[in-house]
Amino acid sequence: MRAFLHKESKMEITNNSPYYVKLAFKFLVIFFICYFIHVSKTILIPFSFAVLLAVLLLPIVNFLEKKNFSRALSIAIALLITVFCMAALIYFLSTQIARFVDDIPAIKKNLSDHFVIFQGWIKEKMHISFQEQNEYINQQANKLKESGTGYLSTTFFSITESVILLIILPIYTFLILYYRDLIRRFLFMVFRREHGEKIANVIRSSKMMIHNYILGVLIEMGIVAACNTIGLMILGIKYALFFGVLAAVLNIIPYIGMFTATLFTVLITLSTSTHSSDILWVIIIMYGIHIIDVNILMPRIVGSKVRINALISILGVVTGGALAGLSGLFLSVPASAMFKIICDQTDDLKPWGMVLGDDTTSYGKGKLYQRIKNLKFKKLPKSPKDQSA
Secondary structure, three states: OHHHHHHHHOOOOOOOOOHHHHHHHHHHHHHHHHHHHHHOHHHHHHHHHHHHHHHHHHHHHHHHHHOOOOHHHHHHHHHHHHHHHHHHHHHHHHHHHHHHHHOHHHHHHHHHHHHHHHHHHHHHHHOOOHHHHHHHHHHHHHHHHHOHHHHHHHHHHHHHHHHHHHHHHHHHHHHHHHOHHHHHHHHHHHOOHHHHHHHHHHHHHHHHHHHHHHHHHHHHHHHHHHHHHHHHHHHOOOOHHHHHHHHHHHOOOOOHHHHHHHHHHHHHHHHHOOOOHHHHHHHHHHHHHHHHHHHHHHHHHHOHHHOEOHHHHHHHHHHHHHHHHHHHHHHHHHHHHHHHHHHHHOHHHHHHHHHHEOOOOOOOOOHHHHHHHHOOOOOOOOOHHHHHO
């Protein structure tokens, strides 16, 4: 019995192990990683945002250090520039929201008028009386009040976490930039020497990917905000500047963000505009700009370093939101891209890196193309005038 237990205790997974054993082990590792992210998200989320911000500020810090500034002073100047830009953005959004709040009574009146028209349509088409509709609405309102305490507590904790993030983020960023050489040496020492070249490739590719992603997203955000604002202004939509910027900010969340921004814009347009056609034009303009953004702006501006296919992007957004909430939605794309870089540099994980990417291979021309190519067009006879000429 002891010999059997001793033999079982030495069981390990090797290259000669069955494929289903190795696959089960990989899925088990993924499960524990997801569980670890969910449990420790309050620690990992601020650190992850700090890493992204540190990589974005690294060129500024390096430039200042070359000008004989000390490392601490260079990092402090870069962080002050970031704080100033964030304060300007917050000030702009707060002024737009203040204008929006002032018009809430008029918006409520317009919404109530549209709601009465909608109730009349339900009564006419579905034969549900106004009393039955109001009773159903009151029941749903009472249920919402009962669960209101839970929503308030969740909102309170979300605001608290956001404040803590804003306080800790500059500290983490400063320390990551200050000790970046030490962190780099640690990564080289923790792995074997024969993996040194792969570690260097992962660090270099990850740094380039993060920098390209953040800088590209900021440029893309500015272009999308300008296009949305101009389109909404042409339609004469109220708060066009606010909705244009809001749609650009929410566009960071792939596929889901633009849908949320469009829905919110349509609801406010419904309550402020007297023309029903404005709603259709808002949807056409915002989704038209979104299609141009996804197919032209994103590939050209962000670059090929963050080429994750649509399936993995959506799956990553859903998984990130389930594991880490709203912050997970923002971090899902760079995290997936970084995981792809690691997979590409690891022999056993290269198939996973391939399925994460969006490289598609054409296996030849289709039958329709071949038929069109083989068509022989007969030359038309020349007219008498051409022959005389």
